[in-house]
Amino acid sequence: MKLAGNDMLIQSLINEGVEYIFGYPGGAALHIYDAIFNQKDMQHILVRHEQGATHAADGYARATGKPGVVMLTSGPGATNAITGIATAFMDSIPMIVISGQVQSHLIGTDAFQETDMIGISRPIVKHSFTVDHQESIPKIVKEAFHIATSGRQGPVVIDVPKDLTNPDDLFDYEYPNDVNIRSYNPPVEPEESQIVRVVEALKEAKRPVIYAGGGTIASNASEELRELNNYIKAPVTNTLMGLGVYPGTDKYFLGMLGMHGTYQANMAMHNADLILAVGARFDDRITNTPEKFAPKAKIVHFDVDHSSVSKIIEADIAVFGQVKNSLKQINNKLKSESAHFSDDKYADWHKQIDVWRQEHGLDHDMYKNLDDSLPVSPQAAVQQIYQSSGGKAFVTSDVGQHQMFAAQYYHFDEPRKWINSGGLGTMGFGLPSAMGVKLAYPDEEVICITGEGSIQMCIQELSTCSQYKLPIKIFNINNLALGMVKQWQDMNYDGRHSSISYEDSLPDFSKLAESYGHVGIKITKNSELKSGIEKALSLKDELVFVDIYVDPNEHVYPMLVAPNGSLKDMWLSKGNKT
Amino acid sequence: MIERQLTLIMENKPGALARVVGLFHQRGYNIDSLHVDPIKDLKKYEFIEKELDIKFHENEISKLIIKTTVADSLMRQILRQINKLIEVIAVSDNDSTYLKGILRNENLL
Numbered sequence: 001m002k003l004a005g006n007d008m009l010i011q012s013l014i015n016e017g018v019e020y021i022f023g024y025p026g027g028a029a030l031h032i033y034d035a036i037f038n039q040k041d042m043q044h045i046l047v048r049h050e051q052g053a054t055h056a057a058d059g060y061a062r063a064t065g066k067p068g069v070v071m072l073t074s075g076p077g078a079t080n081a082i083t084g085i086a087t088a089f090m091d092s093i094p095m096i097v098i099s100g101q102v103q104s105h106l107i108g109t110d111a112f113q114e115t116d117m118i119g120i121s122r123p124i125v126k127h128s129f130t131v132d133h134q135e136s137i138p139k140i141v142k143e144a145f146h147i148a149t150s151g152r153q154g155p156v157v158i159d160v161p162k163d164l165t166n167p168d169d170l171f172d173y174e175y176p177n178d179v180n181i182r183s184y185n186p187p188v189e190p191e192e193s194q195i196v197r198v199v200e201a202l203k204e205a206k207r208p209v210i211y212a213g214g215g216t217i218a219s220n221a222s223e224e225l226r227e228l229n230n231y232i233k234a235p236v237t238n239t240l241m242g243l244g245v246y247p248g249t250d251k252y253f254l255g256m257l258g259m260h261g262t263y264q265a266n267m268a269m270h271n272a273d274l275i276l277a278v279g280a281r282f283d284d285r286i287t288n289t290p291e292k293f294a295p296k297a298k299i300v301h302f303d304v305d306h307s308s309v310s311k312i313i314e315a316d317i318a319v320f321g322q323v324k325n326s327l328k329q330i331n332n333k334l335k336s337e338s339a340h341f342s343d344d345k346y347a348d349w350h351k352q353i354d355v356w357r358q359e360h361g362l363d364h365d366m367y368k369n370l371d372d373s374l375p376v377s378p379q380a381a382v383q384q385i386y387q388s389s390g391g392k393a394f395v396t397s398d399v400g401q402h403q404m405f406a407a408q409y410y411h412f413d414e415p416r417k418w419i420n421s422g423g424l425g426t427m428g429f430g431l432p433s434a435m436g437v438k439l440a441y442p443d444e445e446v447i448c449i450t451g452e453g454s455i456q457m458c459i460q461e462l463s464t465c466s467q468y469k470l471p472i473k474i475f476n477i478n479n480l481a482l483g484m485v486k487q488w489q490d491m492n493y494d495g496r497h498s499s500i501s502y503e504d505s506l507p508d509f510s511k512l513a514e515s516y517g518h519v520g521i522k523i524t525k526n527s528e529l530k531s532g533i534e535k536a537l538s539l540k541d542e543l544v545f546v547d548i549y550v551d552p553n554e555h556v557y558p559m560l561v562a563p564n565g566s567l568k569d570m571w572l573s574k575g576n577k578t
Numbered sequence: 579m580i581e582r583q584l585t586l587i588m589e590n591k592p593g594a595l596a597r598v599v600g601l602f603h604q605r606g607y608n609i610d611s612l613h614v615d616p617i618k619d620l621k622k623y624e625f626i627e628k629e630l631d632i633k634f635h636e637n638e639i640s641k642l643i644i645k646t647t648v649a650d651s652l653m654r655q656i657l658r659q660i661n662k663l664i665e666v667i668a669v670s671d672n673d674s675t676y677l678k679g680i681l682r683n684e685n686l687l
């Protein structure tokens with residue numbers, strides 16, 4: 001088959017099984033967009049800003065495990081996508097970003113809409129390619145998908161000069177079946193000797209904790225993790241990125257750990273004698289002061305990325321490989337060692353954890369017994385959303401207090417249902433990522449829990465939702481302020497509220513949503529909370545924007561004491577610490 | 579802190595060197611000196627060809643020598659970060675080598 005560069009590019013994506021491309025056209029991408037017009041296998045979703053395209057592709061990838069695909073023009077199209085690429089990079093999300101580039105002979109001349117996309121994106125991609133000839137397009141696309149989806153996953157950029165997509169120049173096209181990059185070989189199977197050491201450590205342990213993160217989800221190892229804990233019955237905590245990989249309603253689940261983790265999760269980590277870190281990377285939001293992290297614990301670290309192990313916290317046992325494969329091997333060993341893991345092996349440890357849970361665990365019943373003389377609490381709002389959606393929804397979020405409340409009070413029993421920007425903490429992520437999820441799962445409930453600050457960073461995508469009929473349910477936890485920043489100013493700057501309020505300039509969000517053709521609901525009192533949320537969820541075919549006015553003075557607790565604190569040092573409420 | 583030498587064998591492709599140099603800056607390490615040459619005499623690297631079952635051609639791969647002054651504890655991290663670059667085939671310090679992602683406890687380069 002003979003094809004031109006533009007058709008080769010599109011045909012290669014079709015050969016990869018791509019369903020959706022999220023993008024925005026422009027001069028350097030015109031030939032490519034003509035090729036998109038001429039095919040029926042993929043749908044192009046026209047966003048309203050390239051940041052929206054990257055987050056939508058990212059949401060699609062997080063929910064499905066398949067790479068998200070983004071199409072951009074050169075210059076401003078490419079630079080607008082940078083925040084979204086960095087967001088995917090920090091959370092190791094597979095993504096293919098194709099950027100148009102000025103014609104080859106103009107590169108380096110400061111041509112109209114020329115930017116060095118490869119240079120600008122270099123520190124925030126797993127790898128990148130410049131197309132040097134039409135005939136290398138299929139191979140580059142094949143390699144890009146392979147790199148994005150293997151080992152530690154991540155975004156890959158393909159920059160395509162316009163002349164190499166010219167429809168008049170035809171070349172032989174054949175999509176490669178196999179890919180072999182001679183300099184790239186991410187680990188898959190762990191070394192058996194390490195697996196034996198882990199099982200021995202588990203036998204000796206008295207106070208083990210499983211600490212599982214986003215890498216466990218990326219490796220599709222949720223089932224293996226659950227099986228592992230059927231054998232050993234240890235307490236389990238998840239990072240913000242890992243929520244759902246272990247059932248949020250399981251009796252062995254401690255809740256999230258870290259900066260705004262539960263008291264029992266942080267205390268268990270601090271007092272553990274063995275920590276099984278599974279696809280987690282000891283981020284500074286987890287460890288607090290690294291020198292004071294889990295002083296009594298032996299550390300076992302499962303990861304596919306050598307450079308993540310012993311980067312922050314030295315591992316006593318390192319297990320390199322795909323987390324899924326490593327856990328399978330552990331499980332095979334544990335099956336025959338069940339005699340060592342009686343049901344009451346860790347009974348004293350579980351008892352201690354229950355005491356912690358009783359003392360300072362989160363109150364999950366705040367949505368009951370509400371009173372109109374008090375403002376709506378953001379925690380109760382999230383709890384009601386959890387109750388009314390039966391805990392089964394996909395939930396995307398933005399960044400701030402509302403994100404932490406969502407993580408604390410919406411319990412995820414399945415992986416890939418909680419979609420948020422953990423590593424980069426990108427405000428504006430929630431709405432566009434929900435679009436990607438809804439396109440992937442049109443029959444599932446998709447909820448976006450956002451704040452009035454964050455939603456305004458990509459609010460233009462309400463128009464995209466209207467065009468493609470995406471009935472997402474948006475719950476805006478409206479505290480009239482950049483709440484998380486305000487909380488830090490309350491706690492560290494004697495309440496000097498520098499630039500966190502919009503005064504009276506906020507739009508009426510429900511009317512704004514209506515002007516895009518959606519349904520708007522405003523909730524201002526406790527007595528409207530349940531009925532308003534239920535009404536929104538009952539409108540199956542509508543995007544509903546629920547603007548919930550909440551207590552503007554609420555803080556997120558627990559909160560780790562920093563700097564110089566350990567995981568046992570937490571603020572538990574205003575003015576009250578451990 | 580003492581000065582250390584790293585040796586890399588990598589694909590001689592446009593942009594590959596920038597990734598190595600960029601990585602040092604991103605991760606906050608300093609480069610004291612840098613030397614790069616396309617490899618003409620491939621004989622010395624036959625053991626890599628054998629081990630990986632590939633064939634190098636003239637000028638297809640480059641050898642980089644980087645000198646850097648860092649603490650012991652950081653050296654392992656630098657090596658691992660370089661190993662992660664897709665175009666790097668092998669990287670060594672005095673005591674160890676990553677050869678296509680697999681760690682050996684000797685300097686093979």
Ligand SMILES: Cc1ncc(C[n+]2csc(CCOP(=O)(O)OP(=O)(O)O)c2C)c(N)n1
Nearest residue numbers: 400401402425427451452453454482483484
């Ligand atoms: C793009 C971006 N800019 C700035 C920040 C810093 N930041 C973190 S949380 C936050 C406040 C978010 O306000 P809102 O969305 O209303 O959430 P709230 O904390 O009030 O629930 C800010 C400004 C960020 N995370 N992302």
Ligand SMILES: [Mg+2]
Nearest residue numbers: 451452481483
């Ligand atoms: Mg707010």
